[in-house]
Amino acid sequence: MRYHRVLLPLLLVAAWELAAYFIAxxxxxxxxxxxxxxxxxxxxxxxTLGTGSLLENAFASIQRVGLGFLLAASIAIPLGIxxxxxxxxxxxxDSPIELLRxxxxxxxxxxxxxxxxxxxxSIVFIIFIGAFFPILLNTVDGVRAVKKTxxxxxxxxxxxxxxxxxKVVLPGAAPTVWTGLRVGFGIAxxxxxxxxxxxxxxxGLGYLILYAYNFGQTNLIIAGMVVIGLIGLAIDLVxxxxxxxxxxxxxxxx
Amino acid sequence: MKRILLxxxxxxxxxxxxxxxxxxxxxxxxxxxxxxxxxxxxxxxxPTLLGTDQIDGYIAWQPFVEVPPLANIGKVLVYSGDLPPAxxxxxxxxxxxxxxxxxxxxxxxxxxxxxxxxxxxxxxxEKNPDESAELVADWLAGKGNFTYGNISVSSVEVLARAFPTxxxxxxxxxxxKRSNLEFVYAxxxxxxxxxxxxxxxxxxxxxxxxxxTPYDAAKAMVDKRSFVTPRxxxxxxxxxxxxxxxxxxxxxxxxxWQYFNDTYGIAIRPRDLAASRxxxxxxxxxxxxxxxxxxxSGDAGPQLMQLMSTGNIQYALVGNPPAIAAADKxxxxxxxxxxxxxxxxxxxxxxxxxxxxxxxxxxxxxxSVAGKPLKIAAPGKGSxxxxxxxxSLEASGLSVREG
Numbered sequence: 001m002r003y004h005r006v007l008l009p010l011l012l013v014a015a016w017e018l019a020a021y022f023i024a025x026x027x028x029x030x031x032x033x034x035x036x037x038x039x040x041x042x043x044x045x046x047x048t049l050g051t052g053s054l055l056e057n058a059f060a061s062i063q064r065v066g067l068g069f070l071l072a073a074s075i076a077i078p079l080g081i082x083x084x085x086x087x088x089x090x091x092x093x094d095s096p097i098e099l100l101r102x103x104x105x106x107x108x109x110x111x112x113x114x115x116x117x118x119x120x121x122s123i124v125f126i127i128f129i130g131a132f133f134p135i136l137l138n139t140v141d142g143v144r145a146v147k148k149t150x151x152x153x154x155x156x157x158x159x160x161x162x163x164x165x166x167k168v169v170l171p172g173a174a175p176t177v178w179t180g181l182r183v184g185f186g187i188a189x190x191x192x193x194x195x196x197x198x199x200x201x202x203x204g205l206g207y208l209i210l211y212a213y214n215f216g217q218t219n220l221i222i223a224g225m226v227v228i229g230l231i232g233l234a235i236d237l238v239x240x241x242x243x244x245x246x247x248x249x250x251x252x253x254x
Numbered sequence: 255m256k257r258i259l260l261x262x263x264x265x266x267x268x269x270x271x272x273x274x275x276x277x278x279x280x281x282x283x284x285x286x287x288x289x290x291x292x293x294x295x296x297x298x299x300x301p302t303l304l305g306t307d308q309i310d311g312y313i314a315w316q317p318f319v320e321v322p323p324l325a326n327i328g329k330v331l332v333y334s335g336d337l338p339p340a341x342x343x344x345x346x347x348x349x350x351x352x353x354x355x356x357x358x359x360x361x362x363x364x365x366x367x368x369x370x371x372x373x374x375x376x377x378x379x380e381k382n383p384d385e386s387a388e389l390v391a392d393w394l395a396g397k398g399n400f401t402y403g404n405i406s407v408s409s410v411e412v413l414a415r416a417f418p419t420x421x422x423x424x425x426x427x428x429x430x431k432r433s434n435l436e437f438v439y440a441x442x443x444x445x446x447x448x449x450x451x452x453x454x455x456x457x458x459x460x461x462x463x464x465x466x467t468p469y470d471a472a473k474a475m476v477d478k479r480s481f482v483t484p485r486x487x488x489x490x491x492x493x494x495x496x497x498x499x500x501x502x503x504x505x506x507x508x509x510x511w512q513y514f515n516d517t518y519g520i521a522i523r524p525r526d527l528a529a530s531r532x533x534x535x536x537x538x539x540x541x542x543x544x545x546x547x548x549x550x551s552g553d554a555g556p557q558l559m560q561l562m563s564t565g566n567i568q569y570a571l572v573g574n575p576p577a578i579a580a581a582d583k584x585x586x587x588x589x590x591x592x593x594x595x596x597x598x599x600x601x602x603x604x605x606x607x608x609x610x611x612x613x614x615x616x617x618x619x620x621x622s623v624a625g626k627p628l629k630i631a632a633p634g635k636g637s638x639x640x641x642x643x644x645x646s647l648e649a650s651g652l653s654v655r656e657g
Contacts, residue, residue, distance in 0.1 A: 025305065025306065025403075026305075026402075026403030026404040027301070027302050027305030027306045027327075027402075027403050028306055030403065030404065031404060033404075034401055034404060034406075045396060045398075046396075046398050046399075047398060047399075048396065048398070049394070049395040049396055049398055049409075050392065050393070050394070050395055050396025050397075050398065050530030050531055051396070051530075051531075110560065113560070113561065113564065113566065114564045117564075117566055118492070118548070118550060118561070118566050118567075197553075199494075199550050199551065199552045199553070199557060199558075199561060200533070200548070200550045200551075200566075201533075202529075202531050202533050202551070210553070211497075213298040213299075214296060214297070214298045214497060214553065215298065215394075215395070215400060216297075216298050216299065216300065216301040216302055216321070216402060217400065217401055217402075218302065218401075219401050220401070
């Protein structure tokens with residue numbers, strides 16, 4: 001860990017405190033001293049307005065986002081491979097995808113409720129919407145960007161379509177697909193507030209933020225935001241580490 | 255050259271459209287002195303807006319009326335029952351217990367039992383306000399602290415202050431039913447009623463909105479202290495509510511389930527006995543679980559009515575305006591009984607010279623003449639609080655502008 005990486009965050013915290021001191025209106029900029037006790041006691045029930053501990057809330061969110069993300073990946077990757085290999089399929093699906101892609105997941109909330117009813121399915125659906133498109137588009141791009149010469153060489157050497165797919169296309173596209181997964185997870189994680197806006201749940205970081213908002217509890221909202229940020233950062237680090245370890249050949253190949 | 259002209263033309267056109275939007279849209283000139291009413295989609299942002307001087311006051315439901323004095327950012331001007339004209343809003347209707355029509359007709363015994371549970375809890379509330387306030391603080395905030403700015407106050411304290419200003423009553427008297435019609439008129443005026451209640455007579459409105467047969471049956475059982483055991487329901491049943499102390503009856507019914515079970519043989523027992531806010535419970539009559547209840551908290555009444563229209567929930571505690579709006583649009587919802595009366599209030603900023611309604615009106619006129627009309631926040635257009643605020647302002651010779 002290089003120390004200068006934590007330098008700026010620390011400076012920002014200090015600047016926040018300093019500004020809070022001079023503005024002297026906690027409604028504009030609350031002092032972080034009201035936030036620190038919440039973060040320092042992630043197992044405590046005292047600070048979270050009866051939603052369970054901060055840790056339980058985080059765990060509930062990670063579970064939901066994980067499920068939605070896995071579902072999105074398991075549909076988007078195969079579909080992306082098919083689209084990457086077939087021009088006809090791309091022509092068919094491209095416009096509906098481009099039409100649905102810009103719709104923010106939050107807008108799906110009322111329909112999700114009507115279709116999937118109260119419960120985990122609706123929540124997972126909202127996360128799915130967020131994660132699906134980046135994974136799909138990156139997969140399509142990855143498959144298309146596999147060098148023609150590689151495929152041609154394999155064909156000349158008598159490889160079957162199946163062999164081309166598993167031995168050439170998939171490994172060749174893997175780095176881009178992985179980028180898609182990384183971006184997709186980031187967006188899925190961002191959707192946690194929208195997803196947990198759905199009624200009928202009583203835990204989760206997004207729920208916690210919205211619940212705190214109902215009561216105007218700025219310090220709890222900030223604590224929730226910090227935890228969402230930290231978890232997002234941690235998971236992104238894992239994605240990056242895998243990328244560096246397994247897909248660094250891409251840089252050599254260029 | 256032509257290649258440049260087209261984008262240029264489109265760009266100019268866009269600018270024109272954008273500018274005309276700014277220039278031509280003038281608010282209709284209101285006559286006389288005005289007050290600006292601004293809608294905040296709920297009560298969450300209100301203390302922040304008041305604490306940052308973006309509004310001069312707000313009207314909200316409890317416990318948000320008690321927050322400004324505790325957080326040292328404002329003071330209570332008037333509780334809703336005392337809003338002018340004098341006596342007009344005494345015992346004004348507020349939240350109601352609603353049921354889907356097919357739940358009333360299809361499983362009358364369960365509807366009656368649930369209604370009876372809430373009646374018993376309401377009776378308990380009125381007799382034991384201090385204990386009930388604490389139970390509600392546990393439900394809403396796990397008995398934790400509310401933090402506003404750098405001031406932290408115990409939720410138990412906030413609710414203990416709020417509780418005496420809410421009247422917990424159930425009986426759907428004819429007078430009470432008629433007083434609900436005030437909100438039908440108000441919504442007509444706002445133009446939001448487009449269905450069955452748009453042109454209905456009062457008598458028609460009453461029969462569209464109300465069905466108090468479950469109340470009558472439940473009240474009879476409560477009076478006799480003997481309850482019919484319903485046939486067990488097949489699937490889970492959804493009960494919607496809002497995170498407000500107005501819905502204390504439901505929270506107390508669940509938190510004190512043991513007491514109600516031992517005393518009356520009818521109770522709503524939470525599955526998770528340790529949770530602050532359980533989300534699953536069993537309706538138990540004479541020792542027998544008869545229905546699994548899914549307790550669904552919505553963030554506003556309209557959302558609960560949407561859930562009811564899609565069959566996600568069968569019963570809901572909501573404010574009467576969303577129930578009226580939903581019934582108008584054809585949702586098969588019936589108002590069974592009252593949940594509470596009054597329980598809202600107007601607060602003003604700490605620096606305000608107003609100490610009562612009369613001095614508030616004087617302040618509002620002074621500010622309007624000075625070209626800086628007061629800005630008062632209300633939770634939503636057409637909400638109980640909005641309707642009362644507008645009515646009272648207009649009755650005091652002030653006109654209302656949205657902003």
